[in-house]
Amino acid sequence: MDFxxxxxxxxxxxxxxxxxxxxxxxxxxxFYTEEYNRLLKFTAEADPxxxxxxxxxxxxxxxxxxVVLPTTWPSYAEQAAGxxxxxTSYLQSKLGKKQQEYEQIIDLIRANLRPAIYxxxxxxxxxxxxxxxxxxxxxxxxxxxxxxxxxxxxRYIPDFTFDRIGLAVEVKLCKDKDRPKLIIDEINxxxxxxxxxxxxxxxxxYDLGCIRDEAQFSGDIEANPNVHVVIIKK
Numbered sequence: 001m002d003f004x005x006x007x008x009x010x011x012x013x014x015x016x017x018x019x020x021x022x023x024x025x026x027x028x029x030x031f032y033t034e035e036y037n038r039l040l041k042f043t044a045e046a047d048p049x050x051x052x053x054x055x056x057x058x059x060x061x062x063x064x065x066x067v068v069l070p071t072t073w074p075s076y077a078e079q080a081a082g083x084x085x086x087x088t089s090y091l092q093s094k095l096g097k098k099q100q101e102y103e104q105i106i107d108l109i110r111a112n113l114r115p116a117i118y119x120x121x122x123x124x125x126x127x128x129x130x131x132x133x134x135x136x137x138x139x140x141x142x143x144x145x146x147x148x149x150x151x152x153x154x155r156y157i158p159d160f161t162f163d164r165i166g167l168a169v170e171v172k173l174c175k176d177k178d179r180p181k182l183i184i185d186e187i188n189x190x191x192x193x194x195x196x197x198x199x200x201x202x203x204x205x206y207d208l209g210c211i212r213d214e215a216q217f218s219g220d221i222e223a224n225p226n227v228h229v230v231i232i233k234k
Contacts, residue, residue: 001042004099037057102200106230110230113134116130116133131160147161165200166198170194200228202227205229207234208234
């Protein structure tokens, strides 16, 4: 299994484990502990040196949530989330330079977009403006609404393009209950349109409380190669 695939799997598991901890649903820790061990095993097959820095988490029966006192679940859950995050960072360091830059842009969006927006936006342009400010503050090499991508009889203009790494970033604002379904249709059309010129696409969705299940929403979209969905909750 290649490092990019392992990184994507570890990153997804780490984010889910973090949500488990933030929602205090600690009883799910065995799944993430097993997932960490599984991913570490795959990583060791590709890079034996990883075992110098990481250890498998003990999966003895005394960690079964049906046996262990609930008061100890948080520590096990946090250990699983922390281990997955550390493994994700290690795998990110193994990616090629362009892939690393791509992942760093995603991390930048996740960490900074929500704090950059003080009031609920009424229009997508407000989210775009905040994102442009974040990109400029990091001196990133990008263009905003300048690249035109022809496809059949249509012309697509991504919100942001990073030509050197072949990345298109598109912003969506989700502010009412009917919007998620429409966004999915828009994203599917954009993937086809952008794909002829950009090898990677990131869809940033600023959600005002309309998307209930992030994993379900993103799953089929991210099944497309090199397509990533970043959902930012208000």
